[in-house]
Amino acid sequence: MLAAKLMDLLKSVRPESDFTRSEDFLEDGLLDSFDMLTLVSTIDDEFDISIDGLDIVPDHFRNVQAISLLLARYGVTQ
Template identity: 60%
Template sequence: MLDILAQIRPEVDFERSQDFFEDGLLDSFDLVTLVSELDKTYGISIDGMHIVPENFQNVASIEALLARNGVVP
């Protein structure tokens, strides 16, 4: 999953942030790209109700979202 984030923003060290949006590492356009890449990479479909910044604010929250969709990151 970190490789997907690195493709979106290669200049950013996502492992050091606890809130990608608050720290300015991702914006709403990046979120759309991230959801698309996660869907494609893991063969899932993330429900629109779950596409909120809280589910994508850091590595742990993204991993939890993936787990809820049956993916073991």
């Protein structure tokens, strides 16, 4: 399941954070801009895609649902 995989990737970026309790990772301080770039790189490697720089914006990384929607645009559904 994509959501579970994304949670694993988020934990690899910030293992000390509890992403399950947040609806907005950035607003709640769980991710910062550097973490976002690290996550993009991790996602690119994991799913063999290349997220366009124009898509690396806070709205696409606020929560698992937002990240899933972004990945769906790149053909990643599971």
